[in-house]
Amino acid sequence: MRLPVLLALFSGCALILSPATEGCGPGRGYGKRRPPRKLTPLAYKQFSPNVAEKTLGASGRYEGKITRNSDRFKELTPNYNPDIIFKDEENTGADRLMTQRCKDKLNSLAISVMNLWPGVKLRVTEGWDEDGHHSDESLHYEGRAVDITTSDRDRTKYAMLARLAVEAGFDWVYYESKAHVHCSVKSEHSVAAKTGGCFPGKALVSLETGKQKALRDLQPGERILAASVDGQLLYSEFITFLDKDPLARKLFYTIRTEEEFPRELALTAAHLLFVATNCSAGMGSGEWRTIYASEAQLGQCVLVPRGQGELRSVRINSVGVQEDLGVYAPLTRQGTVVVNGVLASCYATFDKHAVAQWAFAPLRLLYSLIGPSGGQGNGLHWYPRLLYRLGTLFLDSKHFHPLGMAEIER
Numbered sequence: 397m398r399l400p401v402l403l404a405l406f407s408g409c410a411l412i413l414s415p416a417t418e419g420c421g422p423g424r425g426y427g428k429r430r431p432p433r434k435l436t437p438l439a440y441k442q443f444s445p446n447v448a449e450k451t452l453g454a455s456g457r458y459e460g461k462i463t464r465n466s467d468r469f470k471e472l473t474p475n476y477n478p479d480i481i482f483k484d485e486e487n488t489g490a491d492r493l494m495t496q497r498c499k500d501k502l503n504s505l506a507i508s509v510m511n512l513w514p515g516v517k518l519r520v521t522e523g524w525d526e527d528g529h530h531s532d533e534s535l536h537y538e539g540r541a542v543d544i545t546t547s548d549r550d551r552t553k554y555a556m557l558a559r560l561a562v563e564a565g566f567d568w569v570y571y572e573s574k575a576h577v578h579c580s581v582k583s584e585h586s587v588a589a590k591t592g593g594c595f596p597g598k599a600l601v602s603l604e605t606g607k608q609k610a611l612r613d614l615q616p617g618e619r620i621l622a623a624s625v626d627g628q629l630l631y632s633e634f635i636t637f638l639d640k641d642p643l644a645r646k647l648f649y650t651i652r653t654e655e656e657f658p659r660e661l662a663l664t665a666a667h668l669l670f671v672a673t674n675c676s677a678g679m680g681s682g683e684w685r686t687i688y689a690s691e692a693q694l695g696q697c698v699l700v701p702r703g704q705g706e707l708r709s710v711r712i713n714s715v716g717v718q719e720d721l722g723v724y725a726p727l728t729r730q731g732t733v734v735v736n737g738v739l740a741s742c743y744a745t746f747d748k749h750a751v752a753q754w755a756f757a758p759l760r761l762l763y764s765l766i767g768p769s770g771g772q773g774n775g776l777h778w779y780p781r782l783l784y785r786l787g788t789l790f791l792d793s794k795h796f797h798p799l800g801m802a803e804i805e806r
C-alpha cells in the first residue's frame with residue numbers, strides 16, 4: 397500500500413499548497429510584485445540537480461556514441477551563434493555540433509552571460525566528441541554535453557556561470573573544474589516525450605452530440621466519449637489539458653489495428669494505453685492492463701467502441717513512429733478517453749492507471765468547485781508537474797517511463 401498512500405499524500409499536498417489561481421497563466425497576484433530572485437553561485441564541485449548525471453532526474457541514461465557515419469548523426473545540429481565562442485581545437489567544427497535541446501539551452505545561456513557581464517561572451521571548450529577524449533559513456537559522445545567558460549577566462553565568474561546554466565534550463569550542471577563548467581541535457585528521445593504523454597492536435601474525439609472534434613479545438617466542459625472501469629462506454633466531462641503545446645513537433649508512436657476494424661492512434665512514448673493478450677477477455681476481467689505506448693507490440697489487443705455503448709477488442713497489426721504537430725493531454729472525470737476510435741488512459745509517465753486516477757482526484761474536485769479550466773495557457777499543468785517532482789524524490793524510478801518524465805521547470 398506504500399505507493400498509493402504516498403501518491404494520495406502528494407496529491408493532497410498539491411491541492412493544499414497550490415492556489416487555484418496558479419494553474420493557468422498570470423491571473424491576479426497577491427499585491428506587491430516579487431523582488432528579483434537573487435542568484436546563488438554554485439560551489440566548487442557542486443552539481444544541480446543533486447543527483448547523478450545519467451539518472452532519470454537529470455540528463456538520463458547514455459544511449460550510445462554518435463559517429464559521423466551513424467544514422468543518429470542527423471540528430472546533431474551545428475550552432476553558429478555569433479554570441480558564442482567555440483574553441484574548436486580539432487579544427488573540425490565538432491564542438492559546434494550538438495542536439496537541438498543542447499543548442500537551445502546554450503543559446504539561452506549566451507544571452508544571460510552577456511546581460512550579466514557586458515562585453516563578455518559564452519565560450520565552449522568541448523562539445524560533441526568524436527575522438528574518444530572523454531570517459532566511457534560520456535554524454536559528449538552524443539552531443540548532449542558541453543564544457544563552458546567565459547570569453548575572458550575569468551575563473552572568478554565560473555561559479556555564477558554554473559548558476560546561469562541551471563537557470564537557462566540545462567538538465568544537469570556541474571562546476572567540475574576550476575577551468576570549466578560541465579553542462580548536459582536529456583536526449584532528443586526523452587524530449588519527444590518530455591510532456592509526459594499526449595496526442596497530436598489533429599487527433600479526434602467524439603462529442604455527446606455525435607460529432608467529432610479535433611483535440612486542439614476541444615473546450616472545457618464539453619462531454620467526450622470515454623469508458624468506465626468495467627468497460628462501459630459513456631460521455632465524460634473534459635476538465636482541462638494536463639499538457640498543451642500547439643506549436644511543438646514531437647515523435648508519436650502510431651498504433652494501427654487489424655483491417656476488420658481499422659483504427660490508427662498516435663500517442664507519445666510515455667502515454668498509457670489499455671491492452672490485453674487475450675482479445676476475448678472483457679475489460680473488467682483483470683486481463684486488461686495499461687502499458688506505455690512505447691511498449692505496444694503486434695498481436696496485443698486494444699479496445700475500440702462498437703454499437704450499444706460497448707467496447708470490443710481488436711489486435712494491433714503495426715506499430716510505427718512519426719512526427720506530428722501539437723501535443724494535447726486531455727483530462728476527463730473518468731480518467732479515460734476514446735481518441736481516433738481507440739480507448740486510452742488520460743495519464744502518462746507513471747505506470748499505474750488506477751493509482752494515477754486516485755492521485756488526480758483532488759484536481760478533479762478542485763475543478764468541480766471552480767468550474768472547468770477555460771483559460772489554460774500552454775505547457776505542463778502545475779498539478780502533474782508537482783506530482784512528478786515529488787514522485788522522483790520518493791518513489792522507485794521503475795514506476796516511471798525512462799524517457800517520459802515530465803520536464804520540471806526550474
